[in-house]
Amino acid sequence: MTPKLGLSPERIARCRSLARSVAEGVRRETEPYTTVATERTVLRLLGVDGVDSEEVPVPNKVVAALASAGRLSRGAAVWIGSALAGGARDVEEAAARLSDPGSAASVREHPLWREAIAPHVEAGLDRIRTRRAERERRLASHPRDEQPLLYAIVATGNIHEDVVQAEAAARAGAQCIAVIRSTAQSLLDHVPYGATSSGFGGTFATQENFRLMRAALDSIEDELGRYVRLVNYASGLCMPEIAAMGAFERLDFMLNDALYGIIFRDINPLRTLIDQNFSRRINAAAGVVINTGEDNYLTTADAVEQAPAVLASQFINERLAKDAGLEDWQIGLGHAFEIDPELEDGLLYEIAQAQSAREIFPDAPLKYMPPTKHMTGNVFRGYQQNALFALTSVATGQSIHLLGMLTEALHTPFLHDRWLAIDQAKTIRTNARHLAEELRFAPDGRIVRRAHEVLAGAEKILETVAGRGLFDALSAGVFADTRRPIDRGRGLDGVVRRDPAYTNPFLEAWTRSMSGAPA
Amino acid sequence: MDALDERGPGVSGAGGRAGVSGAGGVRAYGDKRNDGAVQVSFTLPVAKSAVAVEAAKRFVLKMGLREPYVTLAEPIAPDFTYFVVYGRAAHDVDLSAIAASDAAAPDLSRDEIDAEIARRFGRRLVVLGCALESDAHTVGLDAIFNMKGFSGDYGLERYHGFDARNLGAQVPVAEVARRVREDAADAVLVSATVTQNDIHVRHMTELVDMLEAEGLRDRVVLIAGGARVDHALAQELGYDAGFGPGTTPSRVAAFLLEEISRRLPRAER
Numbered sequence: 066m067t068p069k070l071g072l073s074p075e076r077i078a079r080c081r082s083l084a085r086s087v088a089e090g091v092r093r094e095t096e097p098y099t100t101v102a103t104e105r106t107v108l109r110l111l112g113v114d115g116v117d118s119e120e121v122p123v124p125n126k127v128v129a130a131l132a133s134a135g136r137l138s139r140g141a142a143v144w145i146g147s148a149l150a151g152g153a154r155d156v157e158e159a160a161a162r163l164s165d166p167g168s169a170a171s172v173r174e175h176p177l178w179r180e181a182i183a184p185h186v187e188a189g190l191d192r193i194r195t196r197r198a199e200r201e202r203r204l205a206s207h208p209r210d211e212q213p214l215l216y217a218i219v220a221t222g223n224i225h226e227d228v229v230q231a232e233a234a235a236r237a238g239a240q241c242i243a244v245i246r247s248t249a250q251s252l253l254d255h256v257p258y259g260a261t262s263s264g265f266g267g268t269f270a271t272q273e274n275f276r277l278m279r280a281a282l283d284s285i286e287d288e289l290g291r292y293v294r295l296v297n298y299a300s301g302l303c304m305p306e307i308a309a310m311g312a313f314e315r316l317d318f319m320l321n322d323a324l325y326g327i328i329f330r331d332i333n334p335l336r337t338l339i340d341q342n343f344s345r346r347i348n349a350a351a352g353v354v355i356n357t358g359e360d361n362y363l364t365t366a367d368a369v370e371q372a373p374a375v376l377a378s379q380f381i382n383e384r385l386a387k388d389a390g391l392e393d394w395q396i397g398l399g400h401a402f403e404i405d406p407e408l409e410d411g412l413l414y415e416i417a418q419a420q421s422a423r424e425i426f427p428d429a430p431l432k433y434m435p436p437t438k439h440m441t442g443n444v445f446r447g448y449q450q451n452a453l454f455a456l457t458s459v460a461t462g463q464s465i466h467l468l469g470m471l472t473e474a475l476h477t478p479f480l481h482d483r484w485l486a487i488d489q490a491k492t493i494r495t496n497a498r499h500l501a502e503e504l505r506f507a508p509d510g511r512i513v514r515r516a517h518e519v520l521a522g523a524e525k526i527l528e529t530v531a532g533r534g535l536f537d538a539l540s541a542g543v544f545a546d547t548r549r550p551i552d553r554g555r556g557l558d559g560v561v562r563r564d565p566a567y568t569n570p571f572l573e574a575w576t577r578s579m580s581g582a583p584a
Numbered sequence: 585m586d587a588l589d590e591r592g593p594g595v596s597g598a599g600g601r602a603g604v605s606g607a608g609g610v611r612a613y614g615d616k617r618n619d620g621a622v623q624v625s626f627t628l629p630v631a632k633s634a635v636a637v638e639a640a641k642r643f644v645l646k647m648g649l650r651e652p653y654v655t656l657a658e659p660i661a662p663d664f665t666y667f668v669v670y671g672r673a674a675h676d677v678d679l680s681a682i683a684a685s686d687a688a689a690p691d692l693s694r695d696e697i698d699a700e701i702a703r704r705f706g707r708r709l710v711v712l713g714c715a716l717e718s719d720a721h722t723v724g725l726d727a728i729f730n731m732k733g734f735s736g737d738y739g740l741e742r743y744h745g746f747d748a749r750n751l752g753a754q755v756p757v758a759e760v761a762r763r764v765r766e767d768a769a770d771a772v773l774v775s776a777t778v779t780q781n782d783i784h785v786r787h788m789t790e791l792v793d794m795l796e797a798e799g800l801r802d803r804v805v806l807i808a809g810g811a812r813v814d815h816a817l818a819q820e821l822g823y824d825a826g827f828g829p830g831t832t833p834s835r836v837a838a839f840l841l842e843e844i845s846r847r848l849p850r851a852e853r
Contacts, residue, residue, distance in 0.1 A: 222781075233661030248778050249718040249754060265718050266778040330720070331752070364723060367732055438723065442811065442829045474723075474811055474829065476779070481627045484660035 066462055068424050069506050070417075070516040076524060077425055083527035084380040088388050090534045095339045099567065101254070101559035102336075103343045104128045104141040106305040110189040110347075110571050111145055111182070112156045114272075116258040124306070125255045126164040134170035138564040142186075144169070146178030149185075156185055179570075186570045190350070196315040197352040203292045210240055210291065213433065213458050213466035215490050220245035220477040222264035224274045228281040233480055235285060235293045237487045241318060241465065243296035244278055245477075246270050251301025251330050252555060256310070266477065270297050270307055275314035294318055296356070299344045300326055302556045304337070308344035312351035318397065318465075319348055322358035323385045324378065327539060328547045329361055333554035334539050345389030346575045355391060356465070357382040360401030360434035362545045368403040368438075369411075372418055373522025374544060375400055376425070380527060381535070383426065390575055393428035397465055401434035402454040406446075410511055412453055417515035419461040420506075425520070433458050435469025447471040451486065455493040462501045466490060609676035620672040622649055625656075627666045632659035640667040649673050687815045687825035689839035694738055697837050701745030704845055708747040711740060711840065712763055713773040715753040716787040721777035722753045724810055728773060728833045737832035746837070757791045764800050770844050773836070774823075776810035784810060785821065792822040805843045807836065 105124035115123045131137045131144060148159035151172065163169045175181065217239035219230040224244075231242045247264030250257075260277060261269040268274060275297060282293040294317035299308040304326070311319050323341050326332035348355050359375045359382070366374075379398045386396045400422050404411040422431050436450045451469035458466045468486040470478045478486075506512045530538040542548040614621025624644060630636040637657050644652040649671030656668035692700070701709060713729045715721055727734035729750045731741045740748035751763065764772060774791060776784035788808055795801040801822075808818040809827040818826025825839055 233664060236661055247718075248720045251720070252754065263781075265781065265783050266720075330754075366730075479627070480664055481625070481660055481666040484658070484666060 066423065066427060066501075069504070070420060070424055070513050071508065072421065072424055072516060072520055076520055080377075080380050080520070080524050080527055081384070083524070083531040084384040086531045087381050087527070087535050088384040090531075090536075091338055091385065092388065094534070094536060095335060095342065097563055098335060098339055098560050099137070099140065099563050099569070100336055100339050100556075100561065101128050101132065101137070102303050102340050102556075103305055103569070104131070104137060104561075105303075106309050106343060106347070107141050107569055107571060108145065108160065109306055109309045111142065111185045112189065113145075113160045115157075120258065122255050122258060123160055123164065127160050127169070130164055130166045130169035132561065133166040136169060137561050139174075139566060140563075140568045142182055142570050143174060143178055143568055144172055145185075146182035147175035148172055150175035150177040150181035182570065186574065189571065190574060193312045193347070193351050196312060197350075200292075200315055200317065200352060203286065207291045211494070213463045213494070214240040214294070215487060215494075216241040216243060216296070216432075216465050216467045217483055217487065218243045218245050218467075218478065219483075220267045222247065222266070222268055223262040224260055224268050224277050225262060227268055228278060230478075230480060230483070231278060232281060232285055234483050234487065235282060235289065237484050238491050239293070239468070239483075239487055240291070241294040241296055242278070242282060243318075243320075243467075244268050244270070244274070246298050251298075251326060251332070254302045254556065254559065256303050256306050270310075272310040272314060275310055275316060279314050279316070296320070299348065299355075300358075301330065302326075302332060302336070302340075302559070304340040305344035305347060308347040308351075308353075311353060312347050316351075316353060318354045318356055319344075320358060321345060321348060321355040322361075322399070323382050324539070324544060325358040325361060327549050327554065328545050331549065331554050333557035333560065334536055334549055334551050335560050336554070336556040338535075339560065341385065342389050343569075343572065345386055345391055346572065349390035349392075349395065350575055350578075352395070354395050354397045354430055355386060356397040356432045357386075357399045359399045360403070363401050363403035364438050366545055368401070368405070369408070369414060371545070372414070372519045373526055375418070376421070376519055376523035377526040377530065378544065379422065379426065380523065381530070383429070390578075393426075394430060396426075397430045397432045398422065398426055399432045399434060402436050402450075402457060402469075403434075403438050405439055406436075406450055406453075412457070413511050414515050415453075415457050416461060417512045418519065419457055419463060420512070421516045421519060423462050430464035432465040432467065433463040434467045435473070437469075437473050440469075440473035442475055444471040444475075447473060448485070448489070452489055452493065455490045456497060456500075458490075459494055459497045460500045460504055609678055611676045612673050620650075620674065621670065622673045623668065623670050624649070625666070625668045627660065627664050629664055631663050632657055632665040636665045637667075640665070640669060644669045644671050647671075648675055685815065687827065687839050688842070689835050690842060692834070692838045692841070694743060694834055694837070697834070697841055698743055698745040700841055701743075704841075705745075708745060709770040709840065709844055710747045710749065710767050711771045711773060712749050712751055712760065712767065712769045713740075713775065714751040714755040714760055715775045715777060716755060716757060716760070716791060718754065718783065719776060719778045719787065720753045722750075722775070724775040724777055725750060725753070725773070728775070728809065728831070728836055733833050735830075735832055737834050739833045740837060743837060746840075757787070757794045760791055761794045761798050761800060764795065764804055765798070769804055771805040771807065771840050774806070774808045776808060776813055779810070779812040784812065785817075788818075788821050788823070796822075802847075805840060805847065807839070809836070 108124040145159045148162045153159035217234040219227045245267035247269045248266040257269045260273045296318040299319040299321045326337045327334045448471040472482045536551045540550040641652045652671045658666045660666045730739040733739035740746045806823045808823045811829045813826045815826045
């Protein structure tokens with residue numbers, strides 16, 4: 066893609082170097098800790114699953130027992146390994162031996178715990194590799210997908226009804242299906258279990274729901290002659306656990322933002338950033354494309370004023386993603402078409418923002434989000450805003466296009482709302498196919514000037530954040546005008562200081578593979 | 585087919601489309617008075633076929649629309665067809681029999697409201713805002729509270745007269761009650777965005793119950809807002825007012841000014 070905005074490569078490089086120093090600070094501050102969610106994830110990767118008679122997930126029981134026995138700081142793997150070396154038949158029995166505080170306190174560290182656990186670690190890694198290879202094989206068996214990928218949401222609350230809607234959307238042309246999560250799941254400190262048929266504003270993310278939707282989309286792959294990507298959320302208090310489930314059930318995209326939970330769900334900053342890193346390592350290994358959430362800044366704040374913050378956050382998200390082992394093609398940075406449609410030249414600012422993102426992150430599968438804030442219930446006007454959004458998407462070479470619904474702000478999408486959106490985006494994608502190749506911008510025009518202004522603004526924000534550190538910047542309200550101190554917020558009680566001999570065998574394996582030759 | 589008049593007096597059976605409807609009777613308007621022109625769109629869970637199109641016509645006839653004209657029959661999935669149908673509605677509505685109203689609020693600017701609050705109360709009015717329980721959305725709340733406001737109309741945080749405290753989303757009803765007591769709040773604004781399975785009605789009701797149980801209900805003006813909220817629903821649930829989509833902050837502010845004034849003597853007695 067030819068750069069058209071004349072953005073200074075030096076300034077972009079400087080933004081990246083500032084983001085590097087922000088990420089370095091995050092690593093320093095988070096490295097001394099693990100979290101209950103991270104340890105539950107280790108258990109899941111080792112094969113621990115299921116719930117007790119009161120629907121409490123086994124990983125939660127084990128981690129709670131280890132925590133109350135004061136043993137979590139070594140890492141859950143040490144104790145599963147010790148239970149195995151001490152005679153437990155399998156991982157399930159080892160977990161059972163650790164699932165109440167009394168027994169968790171009585172298991173001794175076994176000198177051969179590493180040997181005992183090694184095959185289970187390898188089995189977990191292999192399970193992820195197998196699902197990844199399966200995706201790669203399926204994708205390779207079809208022609209290359211037309212871009213931008215059309216991304217549709219389903220949100221009925223009932224996984225079985227979601228399947229009906231998802232298949233209809235896929236047949237109509239949707240290339241990615243996101244199952245919207247039930248509201249408030251991000252604040253649950255456990256992952257519900259099994260298939261679910263009731264939820265509010267969405268469907269619970271459970272491993273069984275993932276499996277059901279994956280199977281449904283696979284079942285129409287031959288009929289459609291293309292692979293349909295499945296999307297869910299690695300976010301909230303169970304960020305890494307859901308990333309693990311996504312890896313096991315071959316999800317293709319996962320929403321995974323470094324700051325979203327902190328700013329918009331008041332989850333403790335340390336907790337989020339520790340969990341974020343481990344979840345992204347899992348995403349990296351699984352070959353998942355992450356979708357970051359910068360669009361959310363614009364739903365609460367003004368899109369024109371906040372544009373530099375969006376870009377600054379993209380630089381930070383990119384760096385944190387790379388530090389977790391994600392490659393450029395896996396970093397789906399988010400942004401949104403949220404400028405007030407009444408604003409004179411608002412469309413020009415949208416084009417400036419979208420084109421800048423494309424030029425600054427040329428290899429990232431950018432995810433472009435539709436208007437939501439200025440959707441008023443006037444469905445006709447909404448459809449028109451969505452058309453401008455789709456045109457901007459094609460004109461600036463976006464990669465993933467989240468379809469806007471004309472009934473946004475009214476209700477979860479009806480079957481025909483989604484069809485109208487797919488039809489609109491397909492028509493515009495075809496009708497304006499080579500527009501991006503033809504477009505040039507006036508060198509001193511409004512679009513170019515705006516792009517330069519936003520980049521300069523982002524550089525300033527990054528200087529501030531790098532200067533005071535991300536945690537301090539969060540507590541000062543640099544992002545979305547929301548203040549989030551390091552010692553406040555949900556889930557702080559699940560942050561545990563690591564013992565000097567802390568071990569997480571999966572983190573070890575993935576850190577090793579990063580420093581070695583590329584896979 | 586005309587026996588659709590279950591809504592009591594005011595909606596007459598309107599025998600045919602020829603006659604002018606009675607005094608106060610109003611009909612849908614397309615391009616001439618009383619033509620009853622209506623457009624509907626819907627999906628039937630039926631594969632597209634001649635039978636499906638005829639089914640759509642009959643469906644629309646049952647809705648009380650005459651001369652159904654199917655302009656779009658689109659197979660949007662193997663077993664689903666999307667229809668756009670035009671028709672002529674036989675019904676009219678008697679305006680004089682309708683009691684519905686919006687929450688009454690004077691038409692005042694932000695400066696006028698601030699000046700009135702200073703004059704009448706001599707202090708800032710404490711206003712809490714929140715989305716309840718599982719509702720994680722703040723878009724409505726932010727439109728009314730944030731400095732920036734909505735549609736060129738500044739939010740409550742911009743007013744000198746209000747001490748606007750935005751508690752954010754997912755606030756448990758017990759927490760709202762606690763804050764009403766501790767902050768000595770004058771008013772509470774509840775924003776309801778998630779409405780699936782009428783969850784908003786449940787949470788809104790729980791808040792009223794909680795405030796009543798704690799003897800706090802009479803101390804605050806209670807307002808609800810959201811895409812699926814209107815004044816009648818809010819009043820039915822025990823709120824003082826309800827505001828639907830498109831409401832500007834100044835309208836809410838003007839209502840707060842008047843309602844708190846009206847209640848104050850009683851509340852401070």
